[in-house]
Amino acid sequence: QVQLVESGGGVVQPGSSLRLSCVASGFTFSTYGMHWVRQAPGKGLEWVAVVWYDGTNKFYADSVKGRFTISRDDRSNTIYLQMNSLRADDTAFYYCARDKWNNLGDNWLDLWGQGTLVSVSS
């Protein structure tokens, strides 16, 4: 079954760290770039980070750059999001999503996980 399953969310205090995981199954994970996208409760979607299929490039939203790190492990079909120095405004559902592309250079997110909730509160 083609799917993405996130885990690792929870309630943490401001300034602390948390690592999210996203396990992929049912497709050749190593040939896809992967993203993290978040959504604060009642708000819109916000892109967080991407790691290319081969891990050579990683890009981050300005709001998380320097605090969050995306990585991948093709042996376990998993991507991670290491989140440090967490703030209240990082509170959100965090989704992982698969990147698809075409020969025109277009990219889209064609497969999403169900999300994991991160709540940052004192």
Added chain:
Amino acid sequence: SSELTQDPSVSVALGQTVRITCQGDSVRRYYANWYQQKPGQAPLLLFYGRNNRDNRASGIPGRFSGFISGNTASLTITEAQAEDEADYYCNSRDSSGNHVVFGGGTRLTVL
């Protein structure tokens, strides 16, 4: 600009036609993708790429159509159904080409 602008809310009578738009330089320069999100669910891809009209995602009903003209992407729902009530988001790339951007989303209400 890397911003994508969407109307916050739109309503449509059951069985009627509604158009949801997404405007921004990124649409003209790159492309626009569309996603549907229902309460408590993950986003679902509807249309993708610069040739929206020809790129309906798998399993999406034919009453949904996509079109891009200039800096505006349009998502049209013909004969809207109650189950189409959801939030709709567009996305593209930012001006650097390396970051993803989302529109603010449009909440569709089916009356």
